[in-house]
Amino acid sequence: MGLVWKIQFFWWSDRVYFDYRLRDPFFPDWLESPWTLRIAFVAAVMCGVGAAATTTRLVLTALTGVELVALSVLLVHQGSYNDMTFLTSWWTSLWCLWLCSQLDRNASAITASRGARLASVVLSLIMLGAAAGKWTSEYWSGNVLYEIYFRDRQFWLFDFLRERLGEAELKQFSMVHSRTVIVVETIAGMMLWCIPTRLSGWIGLMLMLLIPITNNWLLFSVTMSLIGLSWAAIRLSPTPTHRTVVSLSERRAS
Numbered sequence: 001m002g003l004v005w006k007i008q009f010f011w012w013s014d015r016v017y018f019d020y021r022l023r024d025p026f027f028p029d030w031l032e033s034p035w036t037l038r039i040a041f042v043a044a045v046m047c048g049v050g051a052a053a054t055t056t057r058l059v060l061t062a063l064t065g066v067e068l069v070a071l072s073v074l075l076v077h078q079g080s081y082n083d084m085t086f087l088t089s090w091w092t093s094l095w096c097l098w099l100c101s102q103l104d105r106n107a108s109a110i111t112a113s114r115g116a117r118l119a120s121v122v123l124s125l126i127m128l129g130a131a132a133g134k135w136t137s138e139y140w141s142g143n144v145l146y147e148i149y150f151r152d153r154q155f156w157l158f159d160f161l162r163e164r165l166g167e168a169e170l171k172q173f174s175m176v177h178s179r180t181v182i183v184v185e186t187i188a189g190m191m192l193w194c195i196p197t198r199l200s201g202w203i204g205l206m207l208m209l210l211i212p213i214t215n216n217w218l219l220f221s222v223t224m225s226l227i228g229l230s231w232a233a234i235r236l237s238p239t240p241t242h243r244t245v246v247s248l249s250e251r252r253a254s
Helices: 007-019 034-052 057-076 084-102 108-132 143-150 156-164 167-191 197-215 217-236 240-253
Strands: none
Touching: 007 034, 034 057, 034 084, 057 084, 084 108, 084 217, 108 167, 108 197, 108 217, 143 156, 143 167, 156 167, 167 197, 197 217
C-alpha cells in the first residue's frame, strides 16, 4: 500500500529522470539508468499487490523475495537511494519474507510470538535511525523544520499556525516541535523493541499515523508499511493462552 501510495509522485519524478539525465562517476551506468529505476519500482509494486492476492506459501515467498530484490535496487539507485519510502518498505518486505519462510514449519503460536517481536524490533530500528539523523544543532534549534514546513508549506497544520502566530512565535513553536520529535523518536527507538509487543504496536501505530497527518499526506508512502508492521505486532502478540502454548512448545523443542 505504501508503494501504491507512491505512484503519483513516482509518475512525475520518472519523467524528470528521463528528461534530465544526471552523470555521477560514483554510480555505475545501470544504477544511473532511469529504466532500471522504472523496472525496479514496477516490479516491487506488482509483487506486493500479487502477494496480497495469494495465500500459497511458495508463491508468497517467491513474490516477497523478488520484491525485496527490487527494493534493494531502489535503495542504491541514483534516483531513489535517499527516499525513505523504499527503506521502510525494504525492512517490511524482509519481515514478510521471514514470515513466509516460517509458515507451516513451527507451531503457529511460536511464529506469531516471534513475528510480533521482530516487527517491534524493526519499528524500533527505524525510529532510532530517524532520531539519529536529527541529533544536530540545526534540528535542535528548529531551523530545519521551520524552513521545510512552518515557513511556507501549504498544509492544514502549518496554514493554521501561520494564521495565528507571528514569525517569532512560529519559530519558537518550531523549536519546541522539533525537540519533541527528536526526544519522542529517540525514546521510541530505544524502547519499542523491548516493551510488550502489543504496547509497542499501538505506540508505533499512533506515531506512524501522526507523522503524515501532521506533516504531509505524501509521507503515508513512508509510514504505511510501518503501520502494517505495527498492526502485525498488535495482532500477533500472544494472549495468555498463547503464551502457555509457546512455553510448552519451546520446552518440548528443548
